[in-house]
Amino acid sequence: MNRLQVGIIGAGVISGRYIQNLKSVPFIEKLFIADQDASRAKNKGTEFDIPSVAVQTLLDDPCVDLIVNLTPPKAHADVSRMIIEAGKHVYSEKPLAVTRDAGEDILTRAETHRVRVGCAPDTFLGGGLQTCRKLIDDGWVGTATAGVAFMMGHGHESWHPDPAFFYEEGGGPLFDMGPYYLTALVALLGPIRRVSGAARASFAERIITSAPRRGEIITVKTPTHVAATVEFVQGPIVTLVTSFDVWPTSLPSIEIYGSEGTLSVPDPNDFGGPVRIRRGRESEWHDMPILYGFTDDCRGLGVADMAYGIMHNLPHRAHGQLAYHVLEAMDGILQAASSGRHYDMKSRITRPDPLEPSGWGLRD
Ligand SMILES: NC(=O)c1ccc[n+]([C@@H]2O[C@H](COP(=O)([O-])OP(=O)(O)OC[C@H]3O[C@@H](n4cnc5c(N)ncnc54)[C@H](O)[C@@H]3O)[C@@H](O)[C@H]2O)c1
Numbered sequence: 001m002n003r004l005q006v007g008i009i010g011a012g013v014i015s016g017r018y019i020q021n022l023k024s025v026p027f028i029e030k031l032f033i034a035d036q037d038a039s040r041a042k043n044k045g046t047e048f049d050i051p052s053v054a055v056q057t058l059l060d061d062p063c064v065d066l067i068v069n070l071t072p073p074k075a076h077a078d079v080s081r082m083i084i085e086a087g088k089h090v091y092s093e094k095p096l097a098v099t100r101d102a103g104e105d106i107l108t109r110a111e112t113h114r115v116r117v118g119c120a121p122d123t124f125l126g127g128g129l130q131t132c133r134k135l136i137d138d139g140w141v142g143t144a145t146a147g148v149a150f151m152m153g154h155g156h157e158s159w160h161p162d163p164a165f166f167y168e169e170g171g172g173p174l175f176d177m178g179p180y181y182l183t184a185l186v187a188l189l190g191p192i193r194r195v196s197g198a199a200r201a202s203f204a205e206r207i208i209t210s211a212p213r214r215g216e217i218i219t220v221k222t223p224t225h226v227a228a229t230v231e232f233v234q235g236p237i238v239t240l241v242t243s244f245d246v247w248p249t250s251l252p253s254i255e256i257y258g259s260e261g262t263l264s265v266p267d268p269n270d271f272g273g274p275v276r277i278r279r280g281r282e283s284e285w286h287d288m289p290i291l292y293g294f295t296d297d298c299r300g301l302g303v304a305d306m307a308y309g310i311m312h313n314l315p316h317r318a319h320g321q322l323a324y325h326v327l328e329a330m331d332g333i334l335q336a337a338s339s340g341r342h343y344d345m346k347s348r349i350t351r352p353d354p355l356e357p358s359g360w361g362l363r364d
Pocket of ligand 1: 010013037079095162
């Protein structure tokens, strides 16, 4: 198969990073940008020197193989469905959808249309998390028994130009940031067996302090502090807290506890390190060498892996089933929080293959 032509729908904040990275992928021939707001698409197109087109033109173009969905979470399902119905492979920003039904529908339609689904995050393909996976798989901390994962801050209304979607259904710290943590944990520890949780919205309103909406009030429509217990099929029990209600904290991003020691995992919103290990009764942490490439902000790496998979008829790693498993876990946590009962996971997946240390001929 020839090199791929790739479109992007959604010319917002994150699109620049994707365009910049995807422009350097040797097996992507051409990139297009589209947005329901044509002026946004035009501006991004001009900034990065790629063609801007109408959304429908992109969907109708028979030369376009794959479309990246960078719209806000609530639009993900509708836009991904349109892409699939147009007969194109889709790679969506996280979460896959804001409800489990919509996520399932995307996977079913993709199967019917024989197209692939990929989904962010792809940070688990970065050098930091791939190194952690190798250390766990090679037994550096023995058998994994437990872990903690913390994403705590005070929300995105201090920097994002249009932050209301973070406080709607499909936003909140769990659906917004949880995918980084849960995807990393599944890549490290395997599939999830069951979850439980407690959730609250500590503040009914948020004040935007970023331009251009400075001073506007957002009504909070989703939990903003979620504490969960995540039990893995292989046995480990992970305590996960995601919050937009916390001022400074000194808690780690992720730690994995094993029978022989502890692995300190880097921020799963990033691609690099540091990766540290402390075994048994050692008194000091050891910085481990990062064994894989892709340690800068490589957002779009999952798209490149998917494009490579399409060209060579190989599976891609940041795939729809993985994203659905994570969506089910997040939905299950909120369901458990409101019902007061554990949620037993229905989807079962296997961990995506590790990345080759050399990548696949992609420039790091
Ligand atoms: N901003 C970040 O730093 C960041 C980082 C990682 C992931 N993400 C994810 O990327 C996605 C986009 O985030 P963003 O910050 O770029 O949002 P944004 O609000 O800046 O941009 C979203 C764009 O999508 C367009 N859009 C909305 N609905 C559409 C539709 N139905 N059809 C076509 N275009 C439509 C909007 O006009 C807007 O230009 C979200 O899922 C977010 O969680 C964002």
